[in-house]
Amino acid sequence: MFFYIIRRLIAVVIMLFVISMTTFLVFYAGPDDPARLTCAKNCTPAVIAANRHAFGFDKPIATQYTDFVKGLVSERKFPDDPAQEKAAPQTITHCAAPCLGYSFVRQQPVTAMIKQGLPITVSLAVGAFVIWIVVGVTSGCIAALNRGTFIDRTIVGAALIGFSLPSFFIGLLLLTFVAIRWQLVPIPEFVPFTENPALWAQNLILPWITLAAIFAASYVRLTRAYMLETMSEDYIRTARAKGVKENKVIRRHGLRAALTPIVTAAGLDLGGLLGGAVITESVFGLNGLGRMAVQAVVQTDLPMIVALVLVAAAFVVIANLVVDVLYGVIDPRVRLS
Amino acid sequence: MSETTQKPFLEVKDLKVHFPTDDGLVKSVDGLSFNLERGKTIGIVGESGSGKSVTSQAILGLHRRGKAKTSGQIILDGEDLMTIGNEKLRTLRGSKMAMIFQDPLSALHPYYTIGAQIVEAIQVHHDLDKNQARARTIEMLDRVGIPNPQRRVDQYPHEFSGGMRQRAMIAMALVNNPELLIADEPTTALDVTVQAQILDLMRDLQKEFGSAIIMITHDLGVVAEIADDVLVMYGGKAVEYGNVKDVFYAPEHPYTWGLLTSMPRLDRVRKTRLEPVPGNPPSLINVPSGCAFHPRCAFRDQVADDGCRTIVPGLDEARPGHAARCLIPSDKRAQLFADDVKPRL
Amino acid sequence: MTTEPLATPTEAPAEPTRSQGEPLLRLTEMQKYFPQYKRALIRRPDAPVRAVDGISLELRAGETVGLVGESGCGKSTAGRTMLRLLDPTGGKIEFEGEDITSVTGDHLRRLRREMQMVFQDPYGSLNPRQTIGSIIAAPFDIQRIKPEGGTRKAVQGLMERVGLNPEHYNRYPHEFSGGQRQRIGVARAIALEPKLVVCDEPVSALDVSIQAQVINLLEDIQNEQGLAYVFVAHDLSVVRHISDRVVVMYLGKLMEEADRDTLYERPLHPYTHALLSAVPVPDPERESGRERILLKGDLPSPQNPPSGCVFRTRCPKAQERCAAEVPVPVEISPGHRVACHFPEERSVV
Amino acid sequence: GGGSSSTGGSQSTGAAAKGGTLYMLNLGPVDHWDPQRIYVGADIQFASRVFSRTLTTFPPGKTIEDQSKLIPDLATNTGDVSDGGKTWKFTLKGDAKWQDGKPVTCEDLKYGISRTFAADQITGGPNYAIAYFDIPKNADGSSKYAGPYKKTGQELYDKAVSCSGQTITFHLSQPVNDFNQTVTFPAFGAFRQDKDQGAKSDYAIFSDGPYMLQGNWETNKGGTFVRNPNWSASSDPFRKAYPDSIVYQEGIESETIVQRIMADSGNDKFAVTQATAPPALQAQIVSNPQVKDRSTNPPAPYVDYLLPNFKSKVMKNEKARQAFAMSTNRDAYVTAYGGSTAATPTYAMINKALKGYKDFNPFGVPTAGDPAKAKAVLQSSGLTLPVPITVTYRKRPTSDKALAALQSGWEQAGFKVTLDGISDKYYSTIQNPAYASKADVFWAGWGADWPSGSTVIPPLFDSRPNISAGGSGQDYGYFQNADVNKKIDQTFLIADTAAREKAWGDLDEEIAKMGGHVALDNQKFMFVHGSGVKNYNDNGVFGGYVELADIAVK
Amino acid sequence: MTMAPGQPDEAHAQVDVETSATDGAVAIKGRTPWQIVRSRIRRDKVTMVALGICIVFALIGILSPILTSLGLIDPYKGDIKLVQGVGSLPTGALGGISGSHWFGVEPGTGRDLFSRIMAGITTSLIVAVLATLFSILVGTILGLISGFAGGWLDWLISRTMDLVLSFPQTLMLLSLSTVLLGAMTDVLGFPPGAPATIAYLVLVLGFFGWPFFARIIRGQVLSLREREFVEAARSLGAKRGRLYFKELLPHLWAPILVYATLILPQNIAAEASLGFLGVGIQAPTPSLGSILNDSVVYANPDPAYFIFPGLMLSILVLSFNLLGDGLRDALDPKTGRS
Numbered sequence A: 001m002f003f004y005i006i007r008r009l010i011a012v013v014i015m016l017f018v019i020s021m022t023t024f025l026v027f028y029a030g031p032d033d034p035a036r037l038t039c040a041k042n043c044t045p046a047v048i049a050a051n052r053h054a055f056g057f058d059k060p061i062a063t064q065y066t067d068f069v070k071g072l073v074s075e076r077k078f079p080d081d082p083a084q085e086k087a088a089p090q091t092i093t094h095c096a097a098p099c100l101g102y103s104f105v106r107q108q109p110v111t112a113m114i115k116q117g118l119p120i121t122v123s124l125a126v127g128a129f130v131i132w133i134v135v136g137v138t139s140g141c142i143a144a145l146n147r148g149t150f151i152d153r154t155i156v157g158a159a160l161i162g163f164s165l166p167s168f169f170i171g172l173l174l175l176t177f178v179a180i181r182w183q184l185v186p187i188p189e190f191v192p193f194t195e196n197p198a199l200w201a202q203n204l205i206l207p208w209i210t211l212a213a214i215f216a217a218s219y220v221r222l223t224r225a226y227m228l229e230t231m232s233e234d235y236i237r238t239a240r241a242k243g244v245k246e247n248k249v250i251r252r253h254g255l256r257a258a259l260t261p262i263v264t265a266a267g268l269d270l271g272g273l274l275g276g277a278v279i280t281e282s283v284f285g286l287n288g289l290g291r292m293a294v295q296a297v298v299q300t301d302l303p304m305i306v307a308l309v310l311v312a313a314a315f316v317v318i319a320n321l322v323v324d325v326l327y328g329v330i331d332p333r334v335r336l337s
Numbered sequence B: 001m002s003e004t005t006q007k008p009f010l011e012v013k014d015l016k017v018h019f020p021t022d023d024g025l026v027k028s029v030d031g032l033s034f035n036l037e038r039g040k041t042i043g044i045v046g047e048s049g050s051g052k053s054v055t056s057q058a059i060l061g062l063h064r065r066g067k068a069k070t071s072g073q074i075i076l077d078g079e080d081l082m083t084i085g086n087e088k089l090r091t092l093r094g095s096k097m098a099m100i101f102q103d104p105l106s107a108l109h110p111y112y113t114i115g116a117q118i119v120e121a122i123q124v125h126h127d128l129d130k131n132q133a134r135a136r137t138i139e140m141l142d143r144v145g146i147p148n149p150q151r152r153v154d155q156y157p158h159e160f161s162g163g164m165r166q167r168a169m170i171a172m173a174l175v176n177n178p179e180l181l182i183a184d185e186p187t188t189a190l191d192v193t194v195q196a197q198i199l200d201l202m203r204d205l206q207k208e209f210g211s212a213i214i215m216i217t218h219d220l221g222v223v224a225e226i227a228d229d230v231l232v233m234y235g236g237k238a239v240e241y242g243n244v245k246d247v248f249y250a251p252e253h254p255y256t257w258g259l260l261t262s263m264p265r266l267d268r269v270r271k272t273r274l275e276p277v278p279g280n281p282p283s284l285i286n287v288p289s290g291c292a293f294h295p296r297c298a299f300r301d302q303v304a305d306d307g308c309r310t311i312v313p314g315l316d317e318a319r320p321g322h323a324a325r326c327l328i329p330s331d332k333r334a335q336l337f338a339d340d341v342k343p344r345l
Numbered sequence C: 001m002t003t004e005p006l007a008t009p010t011e012a013p014a015e016p017t018r019s020q021g022e023p024l025l026r027l028t029e030m031q032k033y034f035p036q037y038k039r040a041l042i043r044r045p046d047a048p049v050r051a052v053d054g055i056s057l058e059l060r061a062g063e064t065v066g067l068v069g070e071s072g073c074g075k076s077t078a079g080r081t082m083l084r085l086l087d088p089t090g091g092k093i094e095f096e097g098e099d100i101t102s103v104t105g106d107h108l109r110r111l112r113r114e115m116q117m118v119f120q121d122p123y124g125s126l127n128p129r130q131t132i133g134s135i136i137a138a139p140f141d142i143q144r145i146k147p148e149g150g151t152r153k154a155v156q157g158l159m160e161r162v163g164l165n166p167e168h169y170n171r172y173p174h175e176f177s178g179g180q181r182q183r184i185g186v187a188r189a190i191a192l193e194p195k196l197v198v199c200d201e202p203v204s205a206l207d208v209s210i211q212a213q214v215i216n217l218l219e220d221i222q223n224e225q226g227l228a229y230v231f232v233a234h235d236l237s238v239v240r241h242i243s244d245r246v247v248v249m250y251l252g253k254l255m256e257e258a259d260r261d262t263l264y265e266r267p268l269h270p271y272t273h274a275l276l277s278a279v280p281v282p283d284p285e286r287e288s289g290r291e292r293i294l295l296k297g298d299l300p301s302p303q304n305p306p307s308g309c310v311f312r313t314r315c316p317k318a319q320e321r322c323a324a325e326v327p328v329p330v331e332i333s334p335g336h337r338v339a340c341h342f343p344e345e346r347s348v349v
Numbered sequence D: 001g002g003g004s005s006s007t008g009g010s011q012s013t014g015a016a017a018k019g020g021t022l023y024m025l026n027l028g029p030v031d032h033w034d035p036q037r038i039y040v041g042a043d044i045q046f047a048s049r050v051f052s053r054t055l056t057t058f059p060p061g062k063t064i065e066d067q068s069k070l071i072p073d074l075a076t077n078t079g080d081v082s083d084g085g086k087t088w089k090f091t092l093k094g095d096a097k098w099q100d101g102k103p104v105t106c107e108d109l110k111y112g113i114s115r116t117f118a119a120d121q122i123t124g125g126p127n128y129a130i131a132y133f134d135i136p137k138n139a140d141g142s143s144k145y146a147g148p149y150k151k152t153g154q155e156l157y158d159k160a161v162s163c164s165g166q167t168i169t170f171h172l173s174q175p176v177n178d179f180n181q182t183v184t185f186p187a188f189g190a191f192r193q194d195k196d197q198g199a200k201s202d203y204a205i206f207s208d209g210p211y212m213l214q215g216n217w218e219t220n221k222g223g224t225f226v227r228n229p230n231w232s233a234s235s236d237p238f239r240k241a242y243p244d245s246i247v248y249q250e251g252i253e254s255e256t257i258v259q260r261i262m263a264d265s266g267n268d269k270f271a272v273t274q275a276t277a278p279p280a281l282q283a284q285i286v287s288n289p290q291v292k293d294r295s296t297n298p299p300a301p302y303v304d305y306l307l308p309n310f311k312s313k314v315m316k317n318e319k320a321r322q323a324f325a326m327s328t329n330r331d332a333y334v335t336a337y338g339g340s341t342a343a344t345p346t347y348a349m350i351n352k353a354l355k356g357y358k359d360f361n362p363f364g365v366p367t368a369g370d371p372a373k374a375k376a377v378l379q380s381s382g383l384t385l386p387v388p389i390t391v392t393y394r395k396r397p398t399s400d401k402a403l404a405a406l407q408s409g410w411e412q413a414g415f416k417v418t419l420d421g422i423s424d425k426y427y428s429t430i431q432n433p434a435y436a437s438k439a440d441v442f443w444a445g446w447g448a449d450w451p452s453g454s455t456v457i458p459p460l461f462d463s464r465p466n467i468s469a470g471g472s473g474q475d476y477g478y479f480q481n482a483d484v485n486k487k488i489d490q491t492f493l494i495a496d497t498a499a500r501e502k503a504w505g506d507l508d509e510e511i512a513k514m515g516g517h518v519a520l521d522n523q524k525f526m527f528v529h530g531s532g533v534k535n536y537n538d539n540g541v542f543g544g545y546v547e548l549a550d551i552a553v554k
Numbered sequence E: 001m002t003m004a005p006g007q008p009d010e011a012h013a014q015v016d017v018e019t020s021a022t023d024g025a026v027a028i029k030g031r032t033p034w035q036i037v038r039s040r041i042r043r044d045k046v047t048m049v050a051l052g053i054c055i056v057f058a059l060i061g062i063l064s065p066i067l068t069s070l071g072l073i074d075p076y077k078g079d080i081k082l083v084q085g086v087g088s089l090p091t092g093a094l095g096g097i098s099g100s101h102w103f104g105v106e107p108g109t110g111r112d113l114f115s116r117i118m119a120g121i122t123t124s125l126i127v128a129v130l131a132t133l134f135s136i137l138v139g140t141i142l143g144l145i146s147g148f149a150g151g152w153l154d155w156l157i158s159r160t161m162d163l164v165l166s167f168p169q170t171l172m173l174l175s176l177s178t179v180l181l182g183a184m185t186d187v188l189g190f191p192p193g194a195p196a197t198i199a200y201l202v203l204v205l206g207f208f209g210w211p212f213f214a215r216i217i218r219g220q221v222l223s224l225r226e227r228e229f230v231e232a233a234r235s236l237g238a239k240r241g242r243l244y245f246k247e248l249l250p251h252l253w254a255p256i257l258v259y260a261t262l263i264l265p266q267n268i269a270a271e272a273s274l275g276f277l278g279v280g281i282q283a284p285t286p287s288l289g290s291i292l293n294d295s296v297v298y299a300n301p302d303p304a305y306f307i308f309p310g311l312m313l314s315i316l317v318l319s320f321n322l323l324g325d326g327l328r329d330a331l332d333p334k335t336g337r338s
């Protein structure tokens, strides 16, 4: 198991490496001249050239990439221009490691902005996660145990409807009616958990519901399917044959086994969300990583896009790792092989 | 069959288990009756799909209410299991009656240790604390011949070999000293060498615990080895029922004959070709009319007017304690067997 | 149960009997190892699974050799390797005097016409998405052979031959029962009139009442066509019925080989004794009189088999010598080879 | 009553008093708070009222006339011009103070303005300093002075801009008779050298106005402005600074902002915004008297226009340009934007609110266009009908509809139209020379920098500073006409403001007749504000955005 | 999104007995796997209804361009007389519903909403279907190779799948537009406007969709290739081509079909969501996503404009989901619903 984790960690690092390289290539080696984007109006070729040099876009893409990777472990300077550093040292931005780049649109190290958005995205993702797991798994179980009945059909039907509505649609409806029209909850605005947990939750409830709706729907289906599968396993029959009480059979024997694949799926979905729930954040104007990404795209803030893609991919890759390890903990068959 | 007049320990009367499905009503068990004495073993044989497992699960009350229609009587030690209610039945399961399944790997929960699963079986029925239950578990594992039980108790099913798993299943079944043990093909998945070990173990344990055993199997050899009585099932019904020696030496039903003649033997080289039972097992939805076996029966012309196709035979005693479900008169059957079948065995 | 002490056999390795000219198939010390890997920090090779570890055997045309042993002892692997469905790790395979140990490509493909296989699982071995017609025609298609009168006619002829209704040409496998499916498998195997067919437990999945149908069919075809069978089975009764000679395997090695009657009536190897004694016979009286030789413990892992005699860990007669010295199969009497330091004749059935 | 032409208007009753908190809700994110880099109308308005004073400015007022009267701010007067418009002098009043109590000096001003020249650091701002000052230029048009960080050519700058005591003197390379309006830009404001960290200073607001930033500015979140203790009302008569603090919240979607303010609950009672109401909400605003009272409908500074691409095969043809212009249905365009509350059709590039506006109709077609007439013209052009054209525009939900609305008129006239919407970095894309061959017509929008035709016609149609190897500059349609260029030069020389503005208007018409532009509409804003906001006015000079100088919440 | 467990396998045989067999034995009358699936589906009312709706939508998708060219519907021509109020809302009641405008008209332009929805369905379906086909094609080929070839090729393809799946999908769909949308016209030569955006959506949706198929196919192939019939074919000397196409591919239609019907609605929804983020189909070509994006803000002032496209999109996505579920159940009774 130990070696397994080490091996996986190495694989994760390699994977992130490849991801960063791909992302870098896709966005920087494109037909556009990134330097063109560094000045808004009044771009003259001279300014473009100066900026190209200042941000290192005149270096070969490979060098730019190695600079980027170096920045992950050591400090970088923007602009990396010894002449300017000598003439006006106060104008040099020092980007401490891990430095994910420097946004020439926002004139800030990208890392700082990501730090700002991360708590929002995490709050959103984790809260929604809790809701969808609780709601999804419970109703999935109920549906499975009442298979074929009215309850089952209602739950499955509701799940499918939830699953079929695009999330921006659900989100905008909730926002327009629940928050603005009926004023049942405040219009979402992020309040840090550490400041006021009650307000934090109150403000996030609509985004949570929006995000959870789609996931809950698919978890209902997932749980139900796994539950049906495990409840028809031989070992459930064995448990009954032992005389174990029915609800214990369900909880201890059925759910335990059914939850394993759900944990996997949930881990991966959560990992995916930690990189930003683009649509929900945009609908509710929560400035998490997802909305930052949208803004970065609108402003063609390439360093920001690259960094956000990387961060999001890192979450996915790490979630993969965690899930695999977790699987080993849950399932003894995996643990020992 | 014993001659005693007192009530038998287990009495199954006219058991029917029907499953309504999309394609029609599956009559998996359709009017099955048999008795079993304390400490005795009954072997149930029959082709795949003849209803053996369904019967055993019906006795334990494992069929889900909505999905199976069950009727008849199952009287265990004077109590009718069909009417005593779920909760009472549950308390009997695993304590008074227990079951061993065919495939021990899938019948054991992959996420719990062998020990935990046996401890659970104990604690469901006894008010023992963890340590006591564990001690009892280790003792039981030792008893069924698992070497090194202190260590093995904390291992998971997948760390056991096939034979060891089946021993663990047996330990789990016997841990509460059940008076009735149902073994559903406990050795089919195992090698003959391991089968010999397991059967040996079961015999020993039966002597020790005095349980009655229902042994379900495909293998006539196993029946010959371990059973006192035999029940031959075909299409959800018993076609022959009697003492093991009667059934093997003077079988009454053409299907039993077919089983015997189609089997190659270990103990001698057959002089003739094997005689398969022609055709295929019957559908349980559209059971053939009359005698369910008639489409495959080589002797159906022994009954006049196509009777086999139209008349449903009853399970009649040809001799005391030996019954068969066949329209051919008993004496004629004996003669057919002696003249026609026996030479071919 | 009688126990007759036996004269110490000659140590000289037995010359395999070579009576009537070249055998159809000759295996010399055939090995098949499956490489294994340890999953530590980096993947590195582990001890391989020695599924077949040096089997020598000769098979004459028209003969049936039964291959028996416990699950996992390498029967199927041996069968597949001798057909070159798996590449042997070592040893030599000769077919009709030709060394086929390492032929490949078209040569191997041509060889397939001569050697065929019938599989255990009548459900799994037929592609459920193809009609019976195209399943049985596959050998012709694949080998690009145009039978006289067209493929369809040839296929229907084959169907008739194995007792299937030729009108069912266009039906799908699931429309047939297990026994019928196994007949389809047989028809496919004999389509190109091979000289050798390996049957890997062809009747294990069938009910007793059905399996006789298939056994009879195999016998009939052999009588008509004179092909040779390697018959792999668990079921010692079936093997006794169908085989001319029987090979007992344990952990990838040959334990004993003899003609059928000798093996069942006068087995020499303690493992054969245990195997035969474990089989219950459908005869209550006789059963009550039989003694079982119960083996201790479990089958050792084929990844690190015991030293010396692989059977010694479970052998009731094991002695020090067994751990040190690998017993070589010796020919005790013509055609009866046994790999044991202490062979002993016993009657156990 | 808001701006000059606002519908209804909202005069909150009761006198204004000091105190309270004003909330400014915006989508953002604000591009820059660095005075030298601010170039967005709304931000200019906010900065110059809240934390960045300039030499001169436009005052608050009830009407556009009042609002357009230039007044001194840091300076004692609105500037002294000499040398035929090439030398400008301003003298500081000297009583303005930074938030740390130090006085705002002439050197601070000089230093601030010099930052514009550090074009690789101080990006985004207006470049008037580079264009106007008497500093030699390199071949590529960039200045020989590289800004205060590199200091190359510092002596050239020191010559062009000099301080003597409290007086700052600007030497221009050409006469600019409205230079005193140019200096209303925060880009001509002061900056303290010891606080300068180049690009890093962008959001590190250091105030010389009535409010200062408390804590940090957070992108997408905003910041809180509190009173600058060193600011004195006496030094700054027109900034009333009634609220105690201004909370600027950004990162809220515009629709949400408008709906929140419409709902008027909690702190939103004291909220204003620079986000205009989308058409979907305008009907609701207007139909609800309570909300309508709290809304204003000022003209926006923007003119939407279409530019035939003079490099395209089709649009090189004058008849094709005429036919295109004649078949343009301005009514449909305006309707798609939300009707009369959202825009008014126009033929002129100079906004109707400006003095330079001239009411003309180049081809004598109604605002709905005349496709039939256009078709006749197009048929006479020698092109085979249907004439395929690609119209490139900036993709927004409403502009999608608006351009689609124009499409059918053009097609009736015989064009086969492909619409090509670009959502991101629109202008830098169409400026790219590579794009010149892809489009036949470009859509664009423009707002005057200060209320003069000089910030409309020259920047957009003078080909000399615009067109280069690097692309089209702001002359997106590659309009090149020596005659027009000459007239532009001449107009700059006219000293009389009224005559000068009239000349801009004439040029506007001339270009339109050549098919150089097809102006579409003057946009209008619809703003709502909370019921607790008093003295609410729009300032037309600052683009119609809310006037913060005398707003109050008490 | 995670899919439910259990991949559809070939339908398990259902066996009826026919007593009149030739050899006295009982012959089994069977139906082809498809027949069984068909009969299962026929019994499943919900799926039948969903299938019906899907067919109707498909018909609309095919017919609306024809109707447009015949002039029976016109999604492009506006009439500003119909939208004269403040904010250019439709003048009539219920969003301007009338005999000639069954669903009312679009605010701002007065274009006929019914026509636009019809045409929008076509566009949305084109995008979703092409993207799904793209995923299927690439996914199936790579999955087949990966599962069957094993070794380094499998490793390479599997890691590529991991790589693609690691990228945040929505984010990539959005941000790739900055570099790829232009390339559609410049490099691939699609006409600017709607064709280019459709090509972009198809390409990126398809690209991020193929690993799902490849995984499923690979899993199927891995289990199929252990089946004895593959070994049987090999024992007859079959070459790779035959193994892939004759032995394996026929088993993959069922899972491909099921996952295609499940991914299709996801692609429809994705198109809508991308439109919301600003990279939708280029105007004036309507798509359900672009109509809905525009209409959500009108939920209050012009409910009709919002309800019709919203309802259409939901019904479309829902019925494809239901159909996919039904197909899965029919093809794989293990995870059935009833």
Ligand SMILES: Nc1ncnc2c1ncn2[C@@H]1O[C@H](COP(=O)(O)OP(=O)(O)OP(=O)(O)O)[C@@H](O)[C@H]1O
Pocket: B019, B021, B026, B027, B028, B046, B047, B048, B049, B050, B051, B052, B053, B054, B055, B067, B284
């Ligand atoms: N839950 C169920 N629903 C429908 N039919 C069922 C169900 N359980 C069992 N059957 C049917 O009942 C018949 C008898 O099944 P059973 O498992 O008892 O056979 P068996 O004799 O134990 O066979 P085997 O030797 O293969 O174990 C079979 O045809 C089976 O398909």
Ligand SMILES: Nc1ncnc2c1ncn2[C@@H]1O[C@H](COP(=O)(O)OP(=O)(O)OP(=O)(O)O)[C@@H](O)[C@H]1O
Pocket: C034, C049, C050, C051, C069, C070, C071, C072, C073, C074, C075, C076, C077, C078, C234, C302
């Ligand atoms: N592809 C493989 N890779 C690794 N090990 C294998 C492989 N195939 C078989 N083995 C191992 O080789 C040994 C012999 O297997 P084989 O299938 O030949 O046994 P068998 O005698 O046919 O058993 P059974 O009676 O169960 O069919 C077993 O331990 C098995 O686990």
Ligand SMILES: [Mg+2]
Pocket: B052, B053, B054, B184
């Ligand atoms: Mg069974």
Ligand SMILES: [Mg+2]
Pocket: C075, C076, C077, C200
């Ligand atoms: Mg095998």
Ligand code: NI
Pocket: A218, A269, E001, E002, E003
């Ligand atoms: Ni999912």
